[in-house]
Amino acid sequence: MKTSESIENIANALCKFQTEIKDAHKGTKAHKYMYADLSTILVLVRPVMADNGLSAVQMTCNDGDRVGVTTRLMHNSGEWMESSLFMGVSANSGMSMAQAAGSVITYCRRYSLAAALGITQTDDDAAVVEPKKPTAKLATEDQKNHLQNL
Helix, strand or coil, X not given: CXXXXXXXXXXXXXXXXXXXXXXXXXXXXXXXXXXXXXXHHHHHHHHHHHHCCEEEXXXXXXXXXXXXXXXXXXXXXXXXEEEEEEXXXXXXXXCCHHHHHHHHHHHHHXXXXXXXXXXXXXXCCCCCCCCCCCCCCCCCHHHHHHXXXX
């Protein structure tokens, strides 16, 4: 990961963003699994990012025979953070190499942006487990008396 010289403002904005954002809903089906597509993630995050002075750009890049994206999160203060993600490309199931590369780039964009923003994908029917609240033990008479004598 690379960053601007200072990240104080962007770190504070990301902290606030993460308290306000919801996880992305898995609404797209592929093969035997569900996932949140790039459009779903962008529609979800853009307004909350803007409210917190954040924006993102994702530029395509390559490293030898791998393609990928560099995702840069920016804050209106001028601070930024960026990371690159690369993957190999192979043509499959009737896709040309260009189509396969486009698919890999979209995949990289989706995962890179979600990771940079600290969001995940959830199912509507995912079990929500509430954390257990600590239970206070009632002090016995002996404990109360002991505390009073201290």
